[in-house]
Amino acid sequence: MPETSPSKGERTRQAVIEAAYELFLKQGYAATSMRQIAERSGLALGGIYNHFPGKEAIFSELILERHPYRQILPILTNTPADDAESFVRQAARTLVNELGKRPDFIKLMFIEIVEFNGKNMPHMLEEVLPVVLPLIQKFNKNKKVLRRISPLIFFRAFLGLFISYYMTELMLANTPITWIQGEALDDFIEIFLHGVMLPQE
Numbered sequence: 001m002p003e004t005s006p007s008k009g010e011r012t013r014q015a016v017i018e019a020a021y022e023l024f025l026k027q028g029y030a031a032t033s034m035r036q037i038a039e040r041s042g043l044a045l046g047g048i049y050n051h052f053p054g055k056e057a058i059f060s061e062l063i064l065e066r067h068p069y070r071q072i073l074p075i076l077t078n079t080p081a082d083d084a085e086s087f088v089r090q091a092a093r094t095l096v097n098e099l100g101k102r103p104d105f106i107k108l109m110f111i112e113i114v115e116f117n118g119k120n121m122p123h124m125l126e127e128v129l130p131v132v133l134p135l136i137q138k139f140n141k142n143k144k145v146l147r148r149i150s151p152l153i154f155f156r157a158f159l160g161l162f163i164s165y166y167m168t169e170l171m172l173a174n175t176p177i178t179w180i181q182g183e184a185l186d187d188f189i190e191i192f193l194h195g196v197m198l199p200q201e
Contacts, residue, residue, distance in 0.1 A: 013051050015041040017065065020058045025104055029059065029111045056116075063112055063120050068105055072098050073131050084146055085193055087135070092162050092189050099166045106167060129155075161192050 019040035081087035136151040
């Protein structure tokens, strides 16, 4: 079945989202006005309101459309891993690699946290969890390997640790402290899988 071309309205909405994306990254959310977005997208100010009720609605659509999970989820679901440890190692590297391709993402996430208090994240989770939870539950059946941890907590801990890894890599990129960079991802993976304490004799 041939793909249909986007309608004029869809093209206009994309032009608005692209204009807002560029302005939000360049000057921040608060400093960007609807008039600026209209001018950047080639619309009259009144015309932009035919597609979005306001700046908040534009950002809500933008953050969900540009979120890296759209690239990450298909890769994770096709990750060849026969056990939980192999899956975590592959999934962590995939997540960090995809975040590295998206330097804009951290700026967008700070806007989401500071300006919206994470308001848009429930919508993202509605799409993510139905895909991710079966993957975690698949390995969670082996109680001899995994501790009794809720799949939701497992997922939250995974995201928290490896997004923090990526953010601290950015923060340390221009520092001379090279000994805490380099192959640190392997150590983060080990900490996630096995903790920081040596096993007791």
